[in-house]
Amino acid sequence: SYELTQPPAVSVSPGQTARITCSGDALPSKFVYWYQQKSGQAPVLVIYEDTRRPSEIPERFSGSSSGTMATLMISGAQVVDEGDYYCYSSDSSGKHYVFGGGTKLTVL
Amino acid sequence: VKLVESGGGSVQPGGSLRLSCAASGFTFSQYWMHWVRQVPGKGLVWLSRIDDDGTTTDYADSVKGRLTISRDNAKNTLYLQLNSLRVEDTAVYYCTTFVGDADDLHSYWGQGVPVTVSS
Numbered sequence: 073s074y075e076l077t078q079p080p081a082v083s084v085s086p087g088q089t090a091r092i093t094c095s096g097d098a099l100p101s102k103f104v105y106w107y108q109q110k111s112g113q114a115p116v117l118v119i120y121e122d123t124r125r126p127s128e129i130p131e132r133f134s135g136s137s138s139g140t141m142a143t144l145m146i147s148g149a150q151v152v153d154e155g156d157y158y159c160y161s162s163d164s165s166g167k168h169y170v171f172g173g174g175t176k177l178t179v180l
Numbered sequence: 181v182k183l184v185e186s187g188g189g190s191v192q193p194g195g196s197l198r199l200s201c202a203a204s205g206f207t208f209s210q211y212w213m214h215w216v217r218q219v220p221g222k223g224l225v226w227l228s229r230i231d232d233d234g235t236t237t238d239y240a241d242s243v244k245g246r247l248t249i250s251r252d253n254a255k256n257t258l259y260l261q262l263n264s265l266r267v268e269d270t271a272v273y274y275c276t277t278f279v280g281d282a283d284d285l286h287s288y289w290g291q292g293v294p295v296t297v298s299s
Contacts, residue, residue: 073241107224107287114274115224117287127284158224167238169214169226 074098074163076172083178090146092175094159097140104142105160106135107171108153115158119144149179181205181288183275188293195265195297201258201275201290209233209253211279215260217271218292225271228260265297 076096084090094104104122107115117126119135122142132147142161146153159172187199201213215227228239228249237249248261258275272292280286 105287109224114289114292115287117278117285120278120285120287121282124282124285126286128286156223160224160226168240169229169238170240171216171224171226174223 074168074170076159076161076170078157078159078172078175080173081176081178083180084149086151086179087148090149090153090177090179092144092146092157092159092177094142094144094161094172095140096142096159096161096170096172098164099137099140099142099161101164102161102166104135104137106133106144107158107160108155109158109174110155118157146177149177151179153177154179181279181286183277183288183290185273185275185290185293188273188295190296190298191265192299193266193297197262197265197295199260199262199273199275199293199295201260203256203258203275203277206277206279206288208251208256211277213249213251213258214276215247215249215258216274216276216289217269217295218274219271227273230258262295265295267297269295270297271295 106119109115118133122137123135156174162169182204184202214229230249246264250259274292276289
């Protein structure tokens with residue numbers, strides 16, 4: 073079955089840029105979505121269609137995708153950005169979706 | 181937009197449950213709907229999706245044949261029938277959808293409903 077691969081953890085200091093990667097064979101032809109999840113809460117969409125940002129999400133969140141790798145970037149990361157981040161996409165058929173394993177972001 | 185799941189609970193291995201997701205605040209009949217689950221402390225797992233009129237359904241390979249997604253657009257309600265439940269199906273189950281367009285898309289999730297499979 074199709075898999076998306078993320079690093080288990082990323083750590084940055086406040087104000088630095090955090091980068092979280094997501095790799096998958098179908099990413100050259102399929103959009104990636106990024107979710108933030110804080111403990112005990114439902115996920116929040118922070119990036120959709122590789123690079124687009126929902127209107128309520130701060131501008132410090134951005135996304136890119138090239139080849140088989142997508143990247144979520146948080147410029148000037150803040151302590152409030154700590155949480156688990158998941159990439160989400162479909163396989164090449166477009167019929168089966170999958171989440172990456174998740175990346176725990178620590179800002180301290 | 182509001183999504184409210186119900187129907188979870190405790191069941192023995194081999195048993196069945198039907199989860200419901202009541203939707204409001206948007207035109208339910210125009211949007212695909214999805215079910216996702218999460219074991220506490222673990223990652224998100226996509227389970228299934230259904231198109232706006234209920235004619236197209238897709239499932240994760242890991243649950244195909246045991247789960248059935250359906251919807252009643254007259255009642256603005258999404259369902260997930262869980263059969264032949266296993267201990268490893270224990271998780272919080274979420275219904276979710278994308279609402280909007282390419283210029284401003286939003287993702288909405290219910291509060292989640294716990295399912296416990298145990299003897």
